Amino acid sequence: MTDRPAVAPAMRHRSMRDHNLGVVLGEVARRGTVSRAGLAVATGLTKSTVSSLVGELVAARLLVAEGRTGEGERGRPGIGLALDGGHVAGLGCEIGARRLAVAVVDLRGRTRVRLEQVGTNRRSPAAVFDELAALAAEAERRATAQELTLVGAGLAIPGLLDHSAAGRGRCVVAAPNLGWRDVPLDPYLADLPPRTGLPVAVDNEANLAALGELRLGAGSGHPSFLVVTGEVGIGAGLVVGSGLYSGADGFAGELGHVVVAPGGAPCACGGRGCLETVAGLPALLRAAGLDPDGGLTPLLDALDLPAGDPAGDAARTAVDEGAAGLALALTAAVHLLAPGLIVLGGTLAALGPVLVPRLDAALAAQVGALRGTAPPVTTSALGPDAAVLGAALGVVDAVLADPVRIMPA
Amino acid sequence: MTDRPAVAPAMRHRSMRDHNLGVVLGEVARRGTVSRAGLAVATGLTKSTVSSLVGELVAARLLVAEGRTGEGERGRPGIGLALDGGHVAGLGCEIGARRLAVAVVDLRGRTRVRLEQVGTNRRSPAAVFDELAALAAEAERRATAQELTLVGAGLAIPGLLDHSAAGRGRCVVAAPNLGWRDVPLDPYLADLPPRTGLPVAVDNEANLAALGELRLGAGSGHPSFLVVTGEVGIGAGLVVGSGLYSGADGFAGELGHVVVAPGGAPCACGGRGCLETVAGLPALLRAAGLDPDGGLTPLLDALDLPAGDPAGDAARTAVDEGAAGLALALTAAVHLLAPGLIVLGGTLAALGPVLVPRLDAALAAQVGALRGTAPPVTTSALGPDAAVLGAALGVVDAVLADPVRIMPA
Structure with a gap:
């Protein structure tokens, strides 16, 4: 055998x-x-x-x-x-396509510091990490002023990570929405405050968003759920048995690249017809006749226009088509991963009132007949902060699970 | 928190x-x-x-x-x-859409008895389990003749299983290709030889096929792979970190119901356009102009006809379309589950020479660009026996992991 x-x-x-x-x-x-x-x-x-x-x-x-x-x-x-919520804390960091964020969370899961800097990160990794380190240093100063000691850091990245790249340490394999490919991370991570000497825990932003939702958000009390994060790209993080599932190589949960329009538009990943090309924010904005880099607000404004208004109708058609694509990808996710609940996060949470009834109906028709019920769809309570809080909570959880790592022998 | x-x-x-x-x-x-x-x-x-x-x-x-x-x-x-390969052994049983099978596997993983009975199981569960019990009793007699003691049994079923149905014990939630829905199993399982008093381990056939491949087949030596089983339906079993992943409720891996033809043909599950409606064996046979209940051989014969022969061309077109649907579903599976290898089993293994090159090309185009490489596609070495061997190996593995269950205290 x-x-x-x-x-x-x-x-x-x-x-x-x-x-x-x-x-x-x-x-x-x-x-x-x-x-x-x-x-x-x-x-x-x-x-x-x-x-x-x-x-x-x-x-x-x-x-x-x-x-x-x-x-x-x-x-x-x-x-x-x-x-003891007064002394030991974890630092969470996030590199998003359009912002940097840091948060300090204490042992009791309370957010003690939260800082954000808006701007594109489609730049060199060195420039992005320089700014992130400055933001993290500011967070550390504010934590110290509250008598907190940062015992470690976690980092959320919107891309595929290789944790064992031969001879080069941890690497970003591909982060299409940052324009990064094959970026070794360890040199940058070593300089990231709080410089405890302990390795920075890096993970995909959707995985860390799922961890944030598990501890503090819509996933609380649910042993199994899928968090779908939408920004420029679309990702998914799965919690099963109250732990993260990320596949053998950490690449699981790439919902944004499930094909929902065979032979459709080219995607930043190199494929065609991926969910991101239909339901990513730039795709929705483009389909609605809006500036694809203009952010969510113009789309929400257009959705509020009355029926018959051409801009409103265009926005509604765009979101309907995005919802149909999302429903197909979620059908695949439910059949393959079997989550008990689906949580929409990021920009998808803001579109929740439009998306949730459409997704519920589509999942009931496509998976409810076989399974008896389809998992319900809900929206995130943490919004865009799920991943950065999840990154900080990962540090806290590691201390709680294995306290000797920060204790004398 | x-x-x-x-x-x-x-x-x-x-x-x-x-x-x-x-x-x-x-x-x-x-x-x-x-x-x-x-x-x-x-x-x-x-x-x-x-x-x-x-x-x-x-x-x-x-x-x-x-x-x-x-x-x-x-x-x-x-x-x-x-x-000691000479004394303790596990019994595996399988209820397929079109056959019953039993196998006895010893502690060293060797198959010592293997029996099969061909015929549709689209009948009452009582009738099917009666025949299965008779087949299992015959296997037990042959095992005893070899001085083997059966210490437990495992059962593979082509459907969704609920292991904790309130008040009713374990149930088949839905097995569309047996025509079963909401069937409590414990009364039937109690009568299944070898009646050790230990519970019979029941699982989805694709999960047990994955276990069979892990121990004895194409998955051997691979820490992470997806087994795709094709018979009337199509299922998938995922091994990650050398263990089975089956989701929170055991319903994961339903590859056959990933939608590959939105709004397409109705499926036995109640949905539309599922992979099974395009690449399940009856669908392939129908598309090729053959008897949908006629089995695989006429299709393989038609594929051997020269180009220009209408029957041969129809068969090739049908398999091409099935392969395209399978490629879409596997793209979703790779992005969501991230297996390191894909193993085609059952009837799909027999179609391997036609399917593998098409699937490799489609996955390279659709997932290779993002990930650097796509997981290779191969065919099962165990063919249709993967699930029944996996069911028996599950018994053996349980003994090896926790031998006290069959030892005096």
């Missing part, structure tokens, strides 16, 4: 403390506030072990005593333990 | 023996033959612990001493340990 997966490592005692620090911290994160006695019951660890682990986590400023709980022994209230 | 995933359970000592039995067995499965000393090095367990675990696994007839290895202490050869 061949190709058996590598077995899980045998349990040894040496790593138990590290493992159990994460178990205790994760249990607190899940419950909000809990006593030492409650932690012992939940984890199966002895009370003395829990006390020792809690002591280390408090010293590392990851946990803090907060109020009392009813979970103490013999009905006496215990001292409550909660995540 | 909401919706944090449940934390991993804290490590406790009680379950270590159970866990480490699986670690040792898995290590032997991965290496083929290994000494006790080699196992101690590979697992990090002490030699006395390894010896004790090995003793239990030999007593349970899961491991057997076999030859010698060069891995003993100080260069002396050690006694080799290997999986």
